Amino acid sequence: MIPPMIRDATIFSCLLALLSTGLTLTYMTTKVPNFAHGSFAAMTTYITLILVKILKVNPYFSVGLGFILGGVIALILYQVILKPLLDRGASYIVLMIATIGYDMILYSLINILADYLNRTYKISTRLYILKSYDFRVFHQPCIFIVAPVMAVLVIVSLYFLLTRTRFGIAMRAAIENPALAGVVGINVNLTYAASWFIAGGLAGVAGALLPLWLMCNPDIGGRLIVSVFAASIVGGLTNIYGAFLGGILIGMAEVLGTGYLSLTVGTWIAPYRPIIPLVIMAVTLLFAPTGLTGIGLRFLRRSGKR
């Protein structure tokens, strides 16, 4: 029998890993901390709600749709807002504020959608959870199997995309040196747009799976973004594999830490859960600002394996 706390931590950390991997990918391309990343996921939580409550179909159909919707939302942010600003030489502060603005737009749209669904279909669209619609596999909720499988599948696929395909290597090249990438004939804008689409898609997948385990609300993006940033920073912000590990680490620490503190100090501590990722983020920035990636590189250098 797997303890519920371990199960919860596994699901949350895997979904967080999807989110932090995407956030890091966008940061690597445009060097903009994207504050709308949580809302990409929040938007797709409603796809699952619509599929389950209105269309009465398998909730896991939302994974593919979530990927596409998340990708499109991210692509709009990059292509319609950030790219024109970048072309005009906007500073990173301006770009960051632009992502906050886009986040506000998405948040408003999610609220409009929630109200529309609530009034038209008479379904609960705030503080809803779809746990009861999940299947059970080996006496466990299916999400407990799907979330880790999805996380592993995503990181392995990304590895193969970035190291084994011409377009993936072009993405790495354009991220490292956009000027030289242009020189060799790579369409840098296309590779960046693809990175944003993939990043948004990953957030969309995480969002589509979230309602099967977590209480969802239109503001879930804002609640998640602290953990997502913490995971990306712990991962080093410039390495998607580091971000993936950061997501697993922060997710585990957040759920297990809160659970352990609730048992020892009392349940009053539970609302202070976001402090855990913030503390880990602060400690990382103070003692290992390059995150897990930097620690890994230092270790490799010491052992002489460049």
Added chain:
Amino acid sequence: MIEINGLNAGYKRLHVLYDISLRFEKNKINVVVGPNGSGKSTLLKSIFGLTTIYSGSIKFNGVKLNGLMPHQIARRGIAYLPQVDNVFSNLTVAENMLMAGYTLRREEVEERIEEVSETFPVIKRYWKSKAGFLSGGERQMVAMAMALLRKPKVMMFDEPTGSLAPKIANEVLEKIVELRDTLGIMIILVEQNAKKALEIGDKAYLLVGGRLVFHGDSRELLEHPELGKLYLGISG
């Protein structure tokens, strides 16, 4: 042939080049020299679509290049080797070569790599190494091999010998001569070491303060009684 007429260019509001008109010739080493900050690198970047062009035109074999993106200019057969960061440090030499042939078909890339490795054997020696771990000279050779892979009609070098040991710098310049002699590529060479560059060059262009003050044969500039001394530190 590259023909530049009345070019005024710079970076956003920073005007660097003033009314430049010149022609770079086929099958020749065209050397662009001048003191620091004279706009040599900006001239190359302007040809490659990396600056703001206020007025004037740049034509390659009669086709206007102004307004094209760097990747579109690269596809027209012009290769540009920047002064620094001219290889992808985090990619292996193999991946760098693959990226160099990004606009070609995969089979064609493999074929070209075999051909290019005859001129630059360094690429096969360090095939699986990350380019960032190579020495300056080796990196320069990889950068040249990358440019050559695309069978360019024009290769533009921005200070290829900068920060290299004299022996390695000579090897790099010898390779440039070899590219002209064996492949007939038009070379545009921006070089801080003006004397060495003019010695291997055919045509020379002297930029001072963003303006063209001399163009003619390299030897002529090398032996010019005043210009070399005044602007290039070449003692007669």
